[in-house]
Amino acid sequence: MRQLVRRTPRERSTRPLQGYKLAFPMLSADGSEAGFSGVTLGRTHVYGSSSDAVCAYRMRHSSPGGFCECGFYCFHQAADAWALACDAEYRNTVMLEVSASGKYLRYERGLRYAEQQVRAVRLGRCICGRAAQFLVDAGSGTVGWRQLMPTCIACVGTHPALTPAMFGQLAGGLPVTSDDSPQLAPRPVENELESAALVPLLSAEVALLQARLDDVQARLERLTGSG
Template identity: 55%
Template sequence: MISADARRAGFNGVALGRTQVYGAVADAVCIQSPRHRPPSAWCDCGFYCFHSLDDARDLACDPQYQHCVLLEIAASGRYVRYELGLRYARQTVRSVRLGRCGCGRAATALADGGPGVVGWRRLHPVCGLCAGPRPVLTPEAFGVLVGQVPVRTDEAVDDPAAAVFSPLAGIGTDVDDASLVPLLSAEVALLQARLDQLQSRLEQLTHRSE
């Protein structure tokens, strides 16, 4: 998340914590009852973490969490165990990992996406192609705004041992012309939009210098 004045960055919970935006160091708050301190055994409040990175990556495939980033954290304070990890009171974000853009390519930046909450805009990880002419925030800039936290691409995105996906155009003979038409049309529309944008920018600039 980025604040309305673009001077601060933070994180938004994925489940119960959806209404909260928190910083790199944060204490869990319970939205159900102010009378106990998270994590209460009688409630499901508190920060949650997985012990295994693979479990976190698995969850990120769920459509609900598709645009999430992975946070590597240090948990502290009171905690309780649950099946896959811990539920705990206080966390410090050690690093942020960007996964894939919605198109499947590695995300390389953050752009506006989805509904924000009062005072905060929502950012989604995107690749350069899908960002197109939209303004983006670099991972480094986000890391500075959130309090000097390293932000990088998750290594699972370009794991050399994993199956390699290539653009369809590179496969050549295996692709029939009929299936190439919508793909090429989409590429042309994208280029056209970018060209229109550059054209109007050029016009503005030449107009100004006249």
């Protein structure tokens, strides 16, 4: 989220500010608690639905520090968070709708701030491109926490999975919904393609190839003096 360039002087909000961000969904080792971890700084720090920023570099200052990169980050617009989720590095994330409060710095496209309340969670895409409907073990994590990833109904297979409602409950009662960003068009099944429509297309290609072959043949004949 480093593209939140051009910052303005530090401010303090009197009312919570709305924002959107990506986070990795996490499940505690004993499966009793859900949380989130950051996508850039503080990947090893797991936070809950309500938390205060701490310095990711363990410096003794209140976060966000003016000369430090620490603190919570969010975008002003949900579309910016969805755009970031297209990057391969962030494919396994979910989007959080957050309320930012306390000390904060305002950037052109977002905020860096001290206090965060997660309001809602939206599951992103499954790796296959369909809207995700479950959370499964991503095969990675940090001490005490397994990282989860959003998965669709077709890819979940026999993997143990959490439903959005179960995850929301373990995260302290958060609403969790499926991603509503634009879908890829479904791929037509091959045998559903009208062969009648394919034939003229193929014939045109064959005709073009044949014309080229004839041309090559004619040139060869001219060069070799045969024919």
